[in-house]
Amino acid sequence: MVAVLGASVLASLDLFIVNLAFPRISRSFAGASAQELSWVLNAYGVAFAALLAPAGRIADRLGRRTVFQAGLAVFTLGSLAAVAAPGVAALIAARAVQGVGAAVIVPTSLALLLSSAPEDRHKRMVSVWAATGSVAAALGPALGGLLTEIDWRWVFAINLPIGMVALLFSRRLGQAARTGGRAPDLVGSLMLAVSVGALVTALSYWTEWTPASGWLWTALAISAAAFGVFVVRCRTHPVPAINLAVFRSMPFTAAAVGMAAFYVGFSIMLLGGTLWVTNVWYWSPAMTGLAFIVGPGTAVATALGAGRAKLDPRWFAAIGGALFLACGAMWSAALSAASPSPSFFLAGLVLTGAGAGVAQTGFLAGASRSLPNEEYAAGTGVINTARQIGATLGVAILITIVTTGDNPTAYPGAWTAMGAAGALAAATTLTFLIRSRSPKTVDEPATEIAGR
Template sequence: MTDDGQPTSDEQAGDRKLLSLSEPAGKRLLATTVLGSGMGFLDGTVANVALPHIGDDLHADLAGLQWVVNGYTLSLASLILVGGSLGDRLGRKRVYAWGIAGFAVASVLVAIGPTIETVVLARVLQGVFAALMTPGSLAMLQASFRPEDRMRAIGAWTGTLGIATAAGPVMGGWLVGIDWRIAFWINVPLAAIVLWLLKPAPESRDEDDVYRFDWWAVVLAPVTLAGITWALTAWPDTGPSATTVGALVVGILAGVAFVLFELREPHPMLPPAIFASRDFSVINIVTLFVYAALSGSMLFLAIFLQVSAGWSPLEAGAATVPVSIIMFFLASRFGAVATKFGARTPMVAGSAVLTVGFAWLALAPDGPSYVGQILPGVILMGLGLSMLVAPLTGTVLAAVPDEESGLASGINNAVSRTAGLLAVAVLPLLVGLSGTAYRDPAAVGDAYRASMWWCAALVAVGGILTAVALRSPASEAQPATTEG
């Protein structure tokens, strides 16, 4: 019971048994969420590595390739709050299953797309279904595990995803080297395995929530992101044309309208009250900086290694495998550190290490040595992300009541995807890359190095904000629990 006599979220679960990470049912649920989320991570990796080949095969310019990435991210970022909200209301397991199945179908459409336009449309559809499955994975962990196991489960989820993330560059690079279309077929067998593992998983929902669809938010959020993204993507080629400026104005006005409607809506998709938690607000701002840097760096690194360094897709994909291996072994450990001592210290340290990693990568010449000029930066990226991701994610979910875990996960995922969306749209503009310049080794090399410095600056700002604004370790650390 709470201090005011109200039942806690665990008591509200009724007869639903909370799982332990050490029991078979808990391990199966963890595997289910890891494999499902892994599809999204793997798909993003494959898309980045495949971009030069998609451009050659479909005769696309840089703007078209940006939309292969941003079409997916746009629909995902716009609708992920809907996915989290639907999971809270209709059942997190059910909505997660819808997302997995739909994502597999959309992946087939990407694989058979005959033009850049059809591939972009299929990627948009992928993002729609990813918006259903992405918030559900973390929300199921938060709602299904015992409180003392949740941070460990989230850390294990983060680290174990390293397997899928590590397999993505290697397997994706190998498949792209054969035919980029084959790389998207891999989601079909993965989805079948996830749906099979999901069958015995417990269902959870917010039984007290009153459902009312927020149509204004569903319409205005995509218009906001689409208008701004379209303008930023087109600007390098068209400049301040009437169409570009018009799209930017429409996006900004839609964003203002979105905020005003959410403040007045009785049942908003993005409840302003959830931002009353200082930790929740701070962590989401930090997420914006960190994931913008991460998305931008991975995109430019994949293109740079193939175009400027002349590496094969397999070599370019394998270059970032150490990031995933390091996270696999260390992310869960830093999750445990955050549980005991608070999230601020590992997050600040992780930001500093990640900043140095990006700076190291920014020094690479057009013909880099992997061991001396790429690998050290990649190792620092893996170490920094291991310190950052689990504490960041755990703090977001711990900052809200358990019954709002799907919404909190959805908001944080929306912020991270929006960060990636803006990074892919803005960085080429900032570093002067446009049109077919992505085929010019010298132009790509210069743009890559400038983009890495931008990424280093973004993470540094996120680290400073964490140090200044996140609660002190003494106030945020949770007391250790013992059994027996």
């Protein structure tokens, strides 16, 4: 429990804690451009997205405990490198290393927890695992704000004792039998990383390069070519990086697109909101962190409620996207530099927190219900990959719009983009027609876990 839950805390904390430290990181590297600094967030997301799906297969092949321990060690070493980073390039590289470690930790942690306990305790184990991640996400903003007040490097230093304790206790974990077989296609994973990275670069530098720039079209061409290679390898390799067969289901495809669009809006909200209150209203990191507790706190409550409600998953997905659209419209109309009243800002955090809680439940539950049992694992990997890609693209879009974040007049465009992403996520539910083998509802075990 200590080993696996420690890993869950590491993965959950990163969602908020680094975003809240971003303004202070930017000031520490004043010579770096906004596009360069965005890679402090995006390097993690690209590495995570590319390796998340094959990591589970690697663990089954080499041994879950061995791979889990390797992931913990890599994440902890990446955190240590981030603490000691002398410049922005070193920090970006350290964040990519953290992303590799996180991609290995996430798919192996719950499997190890369940394999270490008898079957009659599995439901309790899942509840504790899910609750630990939720609590870590809820406390992340406050902790990140307080640590950033001291020094932004502390947001990475906090990972070191957690990682070392988890590694120490992981020696007591059982080693599940290895399945053997061929290794997953890491070349395909690399092509996915290159494709997403080149697309993010093109989006980030869109205004600086202009549409007439050869650099812009070169980046887009590299992205398209790498994605083409990735698709070909997924179709021909015996153990592809991602099983494309899941996309034969239209509801699943809609859920994957919807999850990616939703996380575009989510990352714009999270980083954009942080930049707004720190660069425009000049809130302290501690005050910013306390304000952002509202979002994950609301998300935990609504996700638990969604897990027990008897509604079709597409309604949850549509409601979540609509709440982000509502927040974007409200912030565009109500937030201003001249009137730093927090009421509308906090109301937006409540809306987006509720949206995150119900939308993720809807997309995950809807995607799983549209697949046969033997494709659940592949489908979950694809949905989580789509989530990470969406979050990475959202950061790139935000940086394109607000650049350094000092100009208040640029933010309405960011809030409009956030609302548009929510609208697109909601629109995917028009094709999100669930055709299950039995009349399931969202309060059944698999989808209740998704809600949690």
